[in-house]
């Protein structure tokens with residue numbers, strides 16, 4: 156059996172590794188000169204920056220991505236964050252993430268504990284947003300700010316833009332799989348190791364190869380067009396989202412087209428800092444609910460010192476984009492950093508913004524439409540088709556798992 160994969164991002168590479176291990180003949184086509192998409196390293200002044208991700212795996216060594224990596228034999232070491240996260244409070248003090256309930260008055264604290272314990276019962280059936288859900292049950296300013304900070308860091312969205320249903324699935328997964336981790340060697344180590352697995356199983360990855368057509372036989376995919384050539388295939392897996400995939404063939408299913416055109420990406424800004432001294436001092440996430448724009452920051456060199464030159468630290472902040480003026484958003488982010496680290500010396504290495512065709516998430520969390528298409532044997536993976544409750548690359552791994560189940564691998 157032959158499978159062709161469009162795009163060598165994390166979703167494409169995970170699919171390729173899983174199928175090649177199961178004996179499929181694999182060819183992956185990537186339009187760029189490098190593999191890994193938004194989960195690749197970017198060498199800059201001796202630092203390992205990235206094309207997208209903040210070098211974090213949301214559920215560390217226990218989550219869906221780590222499980223899939225182990226299954227395909229990709230030997231990636233993931234260092235679990237310790238502490239998982241710390242929150243900067245309104246008065247400038249820091250508290251452990253697990254202690255956030257202690258910031259609430261007793262009645263709200265007990266209510267939240269009960270809701271989390273019986274979370275299935277409280278899962279909304281309608282489309283209420285996470286912000287409105289908090290207002291309905293708690294109406295608490297600290298919780299609202301923390302929700303924006305968490306959603307901004309993890310999903311690049313404000314709490315008002317995340318369905319409560321999805322957020323409660325995410326919270327369930329946090330209890331199930333626990334907190335984040337940093338892959339040794341950064342996100343590029345994950346995608347490069349997957350590429351090695353694929354090659355060692357006989358699969359091929361072609362860079363500078365843009366797929367421009369999906370070839371159909373009635374309602375079944377039978378190959379792709381790349382650089383003027385036709386490549387036959389039994390299965391086609393696309394890592395470029397439903398919308399871009401649907402433009403590669405004549406899609407006549409109006410219901411499907413209607414659903415996928417409404418699924419919008421999430422936008423974000425990442426600022427990378429270099430410092431001689433530690434700015435954060437631990438390997439977890441530093442949530443900043445009272446900053447104007449920055450939602451969270453990490454210092455990945457506390458997990459893997461080799462992500463920076465000797466004696467330096469690599470610090471990365473993330474913020475969801477909340478207005479149309481990117482320059483203003485960046486200026487506010489830089490100002491937040493000055494206020495958060497008033498006595499510390501650091502250098503701004505790089506500011507990167509992500510939107511449109513190179514976003515934080517191709518489809519905002521909670522708006523994913525599954526992995527199937529109206530075409531038989533054509534599937535979509537990646538962060539345009541995440542599995543339920545999956546934050547970023549964990550959602551990518553859950554989506555790949557769904558497709559493998561469909562294929563029977």
Ligand SMILES: Cc1cc2nc3c(=O)[nH]c(=O)nc-3n(C[C@H](O)[C@H](O)[C@H](O)COP(=O)(O)OP(=O)(O)OC[C@H]3O[C@@H](n4cnc5c(N)ncnc54)[C@H](O)[C@@H]3O)c2cc1C
Pocket residue numbers: 161162163164165166167184185186187190191192193194206207208209210211212213364365366367394395423424425473509513514515516536537538539546547548549551
């Ligand atoms: C600022 C930022 C911070 C982030 N931080 C984190 C984090 O810390 N942790 C985390 O879990 N996630 C993080 N993410 C999200 C994570 O990076 C993405 O979810 C993940 O990399 C998406 O992988 P993918 O395979 O879906 O897509 P992509 O990485 O976009 O891969 C798709 C590939 O398809 C290729 N392609 C497109 N069109 C064609 C075509 N026609 N023919 C051939 N190839 C094509 C593209 O060039 C690309 O390489 C972050 C993202 C950003 C932007």
